[in-house]
Amino acid sequence: MRSPLGRAVGLGSAKEGVEHWWLQRITAVALVPLSLWFVTAIIRLVGADVDTVGDWVGRPLPAILLVLLLIATFWHAALGLQVVIEDYVHAELTKLGLVIIVRLACFALAVAGIFAVLSMAVGMSS
Amino acid sequence: MRSADRPLSPHLQIYRWQLTSVLSILHRAAGLVLSAGAILLVWWLVAAASGPDAYDGVADFLGSRLGLSLLFGWTLSLFYHLCNGIRHLVWDTAHGLDLKSTYIGGWLVVGATGVLTLIAWIAGISSWAS
Numbered sequence: 001m002r003s004p005l006g007r008a009v010g011l012g013s014a015k016e017g018v019e020h021w022w023l024q025r026i027t028a029v030a031l032v033p034l035s036l037w038f039v040t041a042i043i044r045l046v047g048a049d050v051d052t053v054g055d056w057v058g059r060p061l062p063a064i065l066l067v068l069l070l071i072a073t074f075w076h077a078a079l080g081l082q083v084v085i086e087d088y089v090h091a092e093l094t095k096l097g098l099v100i101i102v103r104l105a106c107f108a109l110a111v112a113g114i115f116a117v118l119s120m121a122v123g124m125s126s
Numbered sequence: 127m128r129s130a131d132r133p134l135s136p137h138l139q140i141y142r143w144q145l146t147s148v149l150s151i152l153h154r155a156a157g158l159v160l161s162a163g164a165i166l167l168v169w170w171l172v173a174a175a176s177g178p179d180a181y182d183g184v185a186d187f188l189g190s191r192l193g194l195s196l197l198f199g200w201t202l203s204l205f206y207h208l209c210n211g212i213r214h215l216v217w218d219t220a221h222g223l224d225l226k227s228t229y230i231g232g233w234l235v236v237g238a239t240g241v242l243t244l245i246a247w248i249a250g251i252s253s254w255a256s
Contacts, residue, residue, distance in 0.1 A: 025218060028211050035208060039201070039246055046253045050181035053174045066171070077161045084154060109168045116171035 020079055027076035034069045054120045063121040067114050074110035078103055145232045153210045156203035163200040198247070205242040209235040 041062065045053055056062055081102045089095040170188075173180040187193045213231045216222050222231055 025215065028215060032208065032212065035204060039204065043246060043250045043253050046250050050174055050178045053181065057171070057174060070168075073164050073167075077157075077164055080157045081161055084158070109165060113168040113171050116168070116175035119175045 020082075024076060024079045027072045027079070030068070030072040031076060034065060034072055037065060038069055057117055058120040058123065060121075063117050066117045070110050070113040070117070074106040074113075078106040081106075146228050149210060149232050149235065153207060153214075156207040156210075159199060159203040160207055163196075163203070166196070166200070198243075201246050202239065202243050205246070206235070206239040209238045209242070 041056075045056060048056075057066065082099050085095060085098045085102065089098060170184050173184040188197060213222075213235055216231070222228065
């Protein structure tokens with residue numbers, strides 16, 4: 001038997017989770033328009049050469065939307081992959097290691113993508 | 127009791143497949159495909175920023191049979207995960223959770239995924255041809 005207050009302040013055995021769940025939803029909502037925009041934009045670039053692609057990426061609106069797409073994508077991916085790992089990997093150390101690797105890889109890939117977009121936006125690409 | 131001795135559910139050997147569980151498994155599978163596809167997106171962007179040689183390498187790969195197959199799988203996964211993700215967001219508002227709605231929503235997702243993938247590829251191929 002627990003009092004209503006005890007239930008409310010207790011965080012359960014997992015201690016956390018609401019923020020993970022909530023951020024996965026926020027990034028999901030952001031990705032609905034961003035991914036639809038990306039597909040329609042990329043279709044128009046099929047077969048384009050590097051200069052055409054660079055000019056397009058470097059324009060303000062595509063550059064901003066691409067950076068937002070990269071942030072939302074890799075944030076959403078890191079959260080989703082973490083759930084998959086936690087569902088199937090039960091050895092604590094392996095699970096911890098994989099979650100760390102996924103987090104770092106998603107962060108690194110997002111930084112690489114954002115840097116590439118920004119370098120085309122400011123015209124420092126070769 | 128060692129955890130390995132515990133019975134596991136569902137028993138996949140005798141499990142009767144149904145739309146709802148298949149779509150749930152596919153949602154996760156599509157998410158994994160899209161995570162891999164996101165690496166391709168970064169590779170494409172970094173190559174475009176690096177110059178013609180690097181970019182032509184990516185473009186040649188994406189235009190190859192393997193590259194086009196990967197792009198098709200990526201498109202299919204994207205539209206599926208997108209449509210089914212919207213279905214999940216609707217569920218999060220506590221709507222459409224009865225059995226009939228989950229089946230109607232499920233088939234809607236399957237149909238929308240097919241239609242959107244088809245439209246994207248028709249548009250892509252006509253953009254390539256022009």
